[in-house]
Amino acid sequence: MAKHRFFLPADRWNPDCLILEGEEAHHCLDVMRCREGDRIIVFNGAGTEAEVEITAASRGSVALSTRLVLNTPRPTVAITLGQAVPKGKNMDLIIQKATELGASRIVPLLSERTVVQLDGEDPGKKRQKWQRVAIEACKQCGQNWVPEVDAPVKVEAFLRQVKDPLRLIAAIGPDSRPLKTLLAGRTQAGEASPDAATVMIGPEGDFTPAEISTALSHGFLPLSLGPIILRSETAAIYALSITGHELR
16 A cells, blocks of 8 residues: 655755654644654655654654665756646646646746736735645655746747747647657757756637747747647646657
């Protein structure tokens, strides 16, 4: 039977003294009903996990004794997902699936066609909520690298900060090309295999022509996801899947 997994941030990771506190201690003791003597898994989100034994437990604190430590290598290619924020709870789903697919960073984008503009909401609190979704996804799927989730940012500001050698924007249009074609073109041009990539996914209805034009001027390549128009969350999952497959 798979052991329960809990998150202990890297800045609080001391192999000689591992202690779950706060929300993770509550989840361990009150939700999962773990007790002294039980063996569980803790991970730090930066590639390390440990099989541990609970040696002491009290309200708000779980002391652990390390039995086995494993290190998961960092992904060979860091993939950033720039995702236009969809309506409802679909952003939670996208973050969950992006985490499972190994995204290194997720940036929620506010585009001109984004229905949810987050007016009046605290971007920091929104980021914390989405970061927690990524952590929970790691706990569920066995992923030991927690992606960084940024606060929501406008498309124009995001485009100015992207420096990855491979930049892709999913776009509906005659100039868009499949990923294999785009990568073949880079190879023919003598460009090295990228160690980092950014993939932008628009809202329902796609990015505006002006946003796509601005992205292209910042070195983004128009990526085709096939002849069928996909929902935003489906496009994100598909784009991350093919990008991870081709580059890693």
